[in-house]
Amino acid sequence: xxxxxxxxxxxxxxxxxxxxxxxxxxxxxxxxxxxFPIKSGFIFSREVAAVKAVDGLNFDIYxxxxxxxxxxxxxxxxxxxxxxxxxxxxxxGLVEYEGVELxxxxxxxxxxxxREMQIIFQDPYASLNPxxxxxxxxxxxxxxxxxxxxxxxxxxxxxxxxxxxxxxYFADRYPHEFSGGQRQRIGIARALALDxxxxxxxxxxxxxxxxxxxxxxxxxxQLQADLGLTYLFIAHDLSMVRxxxxxxxxxxxxxxxxxxxxxxxxxxPLHPYTQALLSAVPVPDPNVEDSRQRIxxxxxxxxxxxxxVGCNFNTRCPVAVDVCHELEPDLxxxxxxxxxxxxxxx
Amino acid sequence: MAxxxxxxxxxxxxxxxxxxxxSSPMGDALRQFRHNKASVVxxxxxxxxxxxxxxxxxxxxxxxxxxxxxxxxxxTINPTGWEGxxxxxxxxxxxxxxxxxxxxxxxxxxxxxxxxFSDKCGRPDLTxxxxxxxxWCYLLGGDSQGKDWLSQTVYGSQVSLAVAVTxxxxxxIVGIIYxxxxxxxxxxxxxxxxxxxxxxxxxPGLVIIILMQxxxxxxxxxxxxxxxxxxFVVGLDKSMGGLFFxxxxxxxxxxxxxxxxxxxxxxxxxxxxxxxAARAVGASDRRIIFVHLLPNVIGPLLVAETLAIPGYIFxxxxxxxxxxxxxxGVPSWGEMISRIRQQGGLFSNRHIVLxxxxxxxxxxxxxxxxxxxxRDALDPRLRGKV
Ligand SMILES: Nc1ncnc2c1ncn2[C@@H]1O[C@H](COP(=O)(O)OP(=O)(O)OP(=O)(O)O)[C@@H](O)[C@H]1O
Ligand SMILES: [Mg+2]
Numbered sequence: 001x002x003x004x005x006x007x008x009x010x011x012x013x014x015x016x017x018x019x020x021x022x023x024x025x026x027x028x029x030x031x032x033x034x035x036f037p038i039k040s041g042f043i044f045s046r047e048v049a050a051v052k053a054v055d056g057l058n059f060d061i062y063x064x065x066x067x068x069x070x071x072x073x074x075x076x077x078x079x080x081x082x083x084x085x086x087x088x089x090x091x092x093g094l095v096e097y098e099g100v101e102l103x104x105x106x107x108x109x110x111x112x113x114x115r116e117m118q119i120i121f122q123d124p125y126a127s128l129n130p131x132x133x134x135x136x137x138x139x140x141x142x143x144x145x146x147x148x149x150x151x152x153x154x155x156x157x158x159x160x161x162x163x164x165x166x167x168x169y170f171a172d173r174y175p176h177e178f179s180g181g182q183r184q185r186i187g188i189a190r191a192l193a194l195d196x197x198x199x200x201x202x203x204x205x206x207x208x209x210x211x212x213x214x215x216x217x218x219x220x221x222q223l224q225a226d227l228g229l230t231y232l233f234i235a236h237d238l239s240m241v242r243x244x245x246x247x248x249x250x251x252x253x254x255x256x257x258x259x260x261x262x263x264x265x266x267x268x269p270l271h272p273y274t275q276a277l278l279s280a281v282p283v284p285d286p287n288v289e290d291s292r293q294r295i296x297x298x299x300x301x302x303x304x305x306x307x308x309v310g311c312n313f314n315t316r317c318p319v320a321v322d323v324c325h326e327l328e329p330d331l332x333x334x335x336x337x338x339x340x341x342x343x344x345x346x
Numbered sequence: 347m348a349x350x351x352x353x354x355x356x357x358x359x360x361x362x363x364x365x366x367x368x369s370s371p372m373g374d375a376l377r378q379f380r381h382n383k384a385s386v387v388x389x390x391x392x393x394x395x396x397x398x399x400x401x402x403x404x405x406x407x408x409x410x411x412x413x414x415x416x417x418x419x420x421x422t423i424n425p426t427g428w429e430g431x432x433x434x435x436x437x438x439x440x441x442x443x444x445x446x447x448x449x450x451x452x453x454x455x456x457x458x459x460x461x462x463f464s465d466k467c468g469r470p471d472l473t474x475x476x477x478x479x480x481x482w483c484y485l486l487g488g489d490s491q492g493k494d495w496l497s498q499t500v501y502g503s504q505v506s507l508a509v510a511v512t513x514x515x516x517x518x519i520v521g522i523i524y525x526x527x528x529x530x531x532x533x534x535x536x537x538x539x540x541x542x543x544x545x546x547x548x549x550p551g552l553v554i555i556i557l558m559q560x561x562x563x564x565x566x567x568x569x570x571x572x573x574x575x576x577x578f579v580v581g582l583d584k585s586m587g588g589l590f591f592x593x594x595x596x597x598x599x600x601x602x603x604x605x606x607x608x609x610x611x612x613x614x615x616x617x618x619x620x621x622x623a624a625r626a627v628g629a630s631d632r633r634i635i636f637v638h639l640l641p642n643v644i645g646p647l648l649v650a651e652t653l654a655i656p657g658y659i660f661x662x663x664x665x666x667x668x669x670x671x672x673x674x675g676v677p678s679w680g681e682m683i684s685r686i687r688q689q690g691g692l693f694s695n696r697h698i699v700l701x702x703x704x705x706x707x708x709x710x711x712x713x714x715x716x717x718x719x720x721r722d723a724l725d726p727r728l729r730g731k732v
Binding site for chain 2: 122
């Protein structure tokens with residue numbers, strides 16, 4: 001079965017079950033674009049160009065799963081996460097959360113939706129206000145939403161800190177007194193304060209020591225199991241997400257080039273970009289490792305302000321043909337639950 | 347909130363790595379500041395000036411300072427029938443002329459026909475014993491009109507500090523509001539607001555201030571007795587000894603650098619992830635600005651403002667020196683130096699020139715050292731590295 005998802009196809013089914021898979025769709029992204037204008041001019045500046053950070057994304061996130069989002073630095077992963085959360089407003093396209101369209105929401109309605117969706121950041125140093133105590137940081141979401149009085153908030157903060165493995169005794173300390181891993185836990189506690197169902201994890205472990213990474217990943221997995229969370233897990237390298245994610249989307253220059261279940265993607269990568277990325281991942285088995293062929297991509301990542309015509313991977317693709325320079329490939333379901341955007345894959 | 351009961355908490359991570367000693371950003375800054383001896387001294391110098399300026403009136407009453415009105419204003423002696431000065435022709439007069447010379451006093455008959463003396467400071471109604479006990483009267487001498495020079499210097503610090511306080515208050519309030527709005531909301535508004543600041547930045551401030559003071563002087567003369575708002579402002583200025591227009595002239599341009607700095611600071615924090623986190627939970631712009639941005643950007647702004655204060659003080663002293671500052675008769679350091687110069691006392695009475703000059707230098711240096719210490723204390727890069 002091959003079906004292309006287009007923006008127009010946005011089916012009116014409400015918070016419902018996806019037609020193809022029978023899975024429970026929590027979040028639906030259709031034709032999502034985020035362009036950052038490049039302006040120039042003295043006082044009355046005009047838009048002269050745009051950085052196409054996110055350029056037409058279509059995918060679903062199923063309830064309770066972890067969807068990995070992988071790609072090189074600058075390909076638009078963070079922008080995707082932030083645009084879904086309405087931290088950036090989309091230039092175009094739809095984001096539907098349980099049937100509620102978010103991109104046009106404003107004011108209190110949007111604020112209400114924010115209780116459902118939270119974010120965990122990469123940099124544990126920049127993500128906590130250095131002038132606030134842990135207590136205030138973790139309690140802020142509750143305060144903003146007017147939940148509880150100061151007593152009950154204090155209790156809730158203590159519970160949350162315990163939940164993420166921190167001693168509530170230290171709630172009156174400032175962030176600089178904690179280590180990177182501990183700070184990341186504080187950030188997780190803040191994200192959990194409003195009891196969300198969906199969390200964007202923007203490279204939550206990339207900045208941590210390897211020994212701490214496993215701890216934080218385990219914490220995230222345990223929280224997912226206990227609280228029934230859904231994750232969009234952003235990472236810049238494939239090896240990291242393999243055992244965390246149920247499905248993985250590979251991004252290149254603002255577009256998804258391949259989307260499949262983790263095992264399927266690792267064992268049967270179809271897009272030449274995915275193949276190149278995977279060829280760079282070391283394999284634990286020495287026999288396989290010896291025969292591993294690295295595919296070195298030529299050239300640099302093109303500027304997202306001026307992407308190539310046609311398939312935007314064509315400047316670096318080892319198998320590009322004429323059509324790749326003319327037509328943009330659609331994301332097509334080549335195999336069940338395995339989507340690829342490539343003219344050469346059929 | 348059920349989840350905390352259901353799930354076994356993950357094993358609590360090592361608590362030992364968190365030091366038992368509590369440290370807050372403010373506490374750390376204070377500790378750091380105390381290490382810097384020069385700025386601690388500077389801090390106390392500023393406090394001292396502030397204290398003297400605020401308590402000048404008390405010292406006058408105690409008699410340590412004699413605020414210069416000779417016996418004219420402060421001394422009403424012998425309540426029975428002696429209302430004021432004008433009824434005393436001789437003693438004051440003879441005292442005034444001889445101030446800079448050696449011990450000099452006047453004898454006269456009081457209304458009760460008793461022999462009374464005035465000392466070289468013009469203090470009347472002294473008995474002979476009083477005169478003998480009194481080895482000095484003015485700590486640092488007097489000017490050619492018989493006014494206590496130290497007293498004038500202390501009162502001059504009121505002017506300097508008033509200018510420092512208003513200049514920095516206007517600059518902080520206007521500059522921060524302007525810069526934060528420009529930086530936080532960004533876009534076209536930012537563009538227009540910053541071009542305006544660039545324009546103001548380009549014009550020579552001192553020239554504008556001088557022209558403004560000349561203009562204000564003219565207005566004062568023209569509208570000195572008129573009604574209405576202009577008359578009110580002119581009257582207000584007069585009652586403040588010319589300080590009101592000085593405040594306007596100095597405050598008008600003082601916020602420009604602050605606005606730029608505040609905007610830059612806000613820009614550097616606006617995209618920080620903790621601000622994004624606040625946005626992600628739905629915090630209002632107001633909350634983000636007041637809870638997340640201002641507490642983080644305020645430190646460097648306060649440092650810059652402290653270092654700008656000597657500029658305001660010098661501007662006032664300079665304007666008063668060239669006669670465009672305070673009104674005549676109001677003691678200000680610049681005006682005092684100018685007065686000595688006009689009276690040709692620059693060489694004959696060096697110590698007298700030195701008094702206001704030293705005060706001026708001490709106060710401005712103190713603000714500079716204090717600002718330096720503040721910067722070291724608030725700079726997060728120099729701190730928190732365990
Ligand atoms: N606020 C912004 N204004 C202008 N351009 C932006 C903005 N945010 C991101 N970009 C641009 O959009 C592109 C994608 O950025 P994004 O941060 O989403 O990449 P990323 O995949 O998360 O990279 P990384 O792995 O480095 O985090 C980049 O070219 C970046 O320069
Ligand atoms: Mg990123």
